[in-house]
Amino acid sequence: xxxxxxxxxxxxxxxxxxxxxxxxxxxxxxxxxxxxxxxxxxxxxxxxxxxxxxxxxxxxxxxxxxxxx
Numbered sequence: 001x002x003x004x005x006x007x008x009x010x011x012x013x014x015x016x017x018x019x020x021x022x023x024x025x026x027x028x029x030x031x032x033x034x035x036x037x038x039x040x041x042x043x044x045x046x047x048x049x050x051x052x053x054x055x056x057x058x059x060x061x062x063x064x065x066x067x068x069x
Contacts (some may be wrong), residue, residue, distance in 0.1 A: 009056045017056065021047035 009017065021044040028036045028044075050056040 008054045009050060009059055013056065013059070014051045014054060017047045018051035020044075021051060 024040075024044040024047070028040060046057070050058075
């Protein structure tokens with residue numbers, strides 16, 4: 001159970017991820033959905049998933065590499 005708590009994003013991190021997802025999506029919209037490569041859609045998708053669920057794969061990977069502090 002403690003392992004799960006360490007890998008969950010805080011409320012501040014979830015808010016940041018949500019805002020980043022919105023800003024990237026607005027940037028894609030302003031550029032034109034047909035002009036942006038499909039790979040760019042993955043970033044706001046992952047950010048939105050992490051913001052809604054609270055499990056951030058990037059945070060888990062960083063803790064595996066650098067340790068838990």
